Amino acid sequence: MMIEPERHPKGTIGRDGSSSAVQQVLKAFDDLEKEGRSLASAFQGLRTGYAALAEQERTRLFMQMLERVEVSKASVAPSLEALVQCDEGDPQWPGFLADLRRRVLSPRLKRFRKLAHIPGGLKFILDFRGDLLGAQREGGVELGALDADIVFLLEMWFQEGFLYLEEITLDSSYRQIELIKNNDMVHPMTRIEEMGRRLGKDRRCFALYHRLLPFEPVIFIEVALTSGLARSMEEVLTPAGEGSRIDTAIFYSINNTQNGLAGLGLGRMLIGKVVEYLRGENEQVRTFATLSPIPGFWKRYLHPVLEGRKADVRWGCREIAGLFSRKGAAAVRARSDGGVEGHEAFCKSLAGILDDERWVGDEELGRSLEGPLKRIAYSYLTEEKTGRGKPLNPVAAFHLGNGATVALRHVHFLANTTPRGLQESCGLMVNYVYDSDWLGQIRRTFQWFELMEVRGIFRRR
Structure with missing residues (x-):
């Protein structure tokens, strides 16, 4: 045409x-x-x-x-008419079908x-x-x-034969390391020297490449090998000490460098391939989890709720105020500019406190905020849904949709106190934990999973 x-x-x-x-x-x-x-x-x-x-x-x-x-209606009408008039057992049936497929392409x-x-x-x-x-x-x-x-x-x-996995190490080319640094949108870096904290014996990075785009990864993941679940970015970026018993792999940053690949499941497959590789390298690593941000929690969810601008959600001002103990509520009122009477006024005062990053340095206030904020965040991740029934938070939708689980005890307070972490989610982060059966599900989903080539791996013994 x-x-x-x-x-x-x-x-x-x-x-x-x-x-x-x-x-x-x-x-x-x-x-x-x-x-x-x-x-x-x-x-x-x-x-x-x-x-x-x-x-x-x-x-x-x-x-x-x-x-x-x-495709025009006129171009497919003859084939459709021929099919309607033909019986399925007729020798001409396959030919009519083939003709229709060609015409509707x-x-x-x-x-x-x-x-x-x-x-x-x-x-x-x-x-x-x-x-x-x-x-x-x-x-x-x-x-x-x-x-x-x-x-x-x-x-x-983007399947068998076209994709291959490669580890990014300090021995990788400057260009590849720079690409990782420039494309990390989860935990952005300002200087390439910061990559030194993310590449090493127990800090790893794996990238997926396509043979037609050999100089630019299509998606990559950063991993911290730790003793137990990491609960903050400080733990993630602090290398394990000598003699530490490494038993956990924490995926703390996964980035799709090509927006056009959204929805194709490459992130799921990448995590699965890295899990398989790390298991083969160190059989003591048996727990696989993330330490993930909660984008949108503050600006698009909690802040509008506290200001009374969001009604179609689980939490209202009365319920939020009810999460605070008397001592905790008093701590919020004491830091308010004016008198705080009623649930709506309490929530507006709370919004003003959380909008100012200086609250992080107030230890007493922090103790009062920790429980309520963690409870609200957990509810946001697990109960708030889109119109299609998926988690409202996109990161939760990705990991929970991939088979991970989340629990209230895995929501961590002051886990990321950078300006971005506070503006994004009041400093909260969460572990999504993948169970042992998950890798088998990945193998069944991607028939060619076992055949993917792994390149450029420097074995660590």
Whole structure:
């Protein structure tokens, strides 16, 4: 199916509401199918034109691709009619089915598939899908069919033979270490020297690579080997002392460097592969857990609740105030600017205290806050759900969806007292614990799990 976009002077808007820049990108997308046109040249035009589009223009492009680069009703009608009139036992049935499959194959998918054969093509598709997901999330537009085309290809490309695992060590290239440093969005670093605390005998980093993107990891995970569960970032970044009995692997940072790979299960598979490797390296390591942040807990959840701006949740001001002992409530009131009477006033005072990072240095206040904050956070992680019934917190959704468990005793107070940790979750962090049966589930989910190549591992004995 060929696209023949309308011709408009530069900067004008077509009858369908799309700009001439969008029209040019659609034409470049169509050129991928043109006979006699250099594929590399067509891709260059597509990539250059797409990069120049503003965010709103990209959303219009996605919608135009759905509307204009699609299978027509007329093209599938003959095959459908033939199938309806044919019995399943008829020798022609398989042929009619094959013809229908060929006709309903998305013309968008055909074009995207060609890009994988061009240097930079896969990276373009990943960035394209990242923008597509952002448009769906922020703009509220339904682009599921376009996303399904790309996911279909990615699920084929990101499997056996295409992926390999590599450990990042202090012996790795400067470029690889720098990529890890620059892409750690969970615990950001300002200087590359900080990687020295994250790479060593008991501080490890593993990255998953695709053969078509050999110089840039698609996802990576940072691991601390510890004695028992780590309860704070200080414990994670402090190497185990000599003679320590290492029995636990703590996954404290997992980062997807390609937004376009969201939802493909690569994080789950990466954790499984690292668990398998660490088990083989040291049979004493039997506990596998995370030390995870709780993004959104303060700004998008607790703070609005305390200010009375969020009603459709488990906690209200009366319930929150009820979590405090008399002594704890008195500690909050004593630090309020004015008189604190009633549950709503108490919660607003509590919001003012938690909004100021200096509360961390007040030990008496900290003792009063610890129990209530941990209880609210645990409820947030386990009881608050999205409209689809998944945990409201995205990190909880990821780990609990992967088979991990969480308990109130695994929610830790003042576990991350950096400005980001306090602004994100009042300094709270949580352990998600993976049980011994989980690795078997991963093997069953990914049929090619055992065949994945592991590269660049410096054995530690």
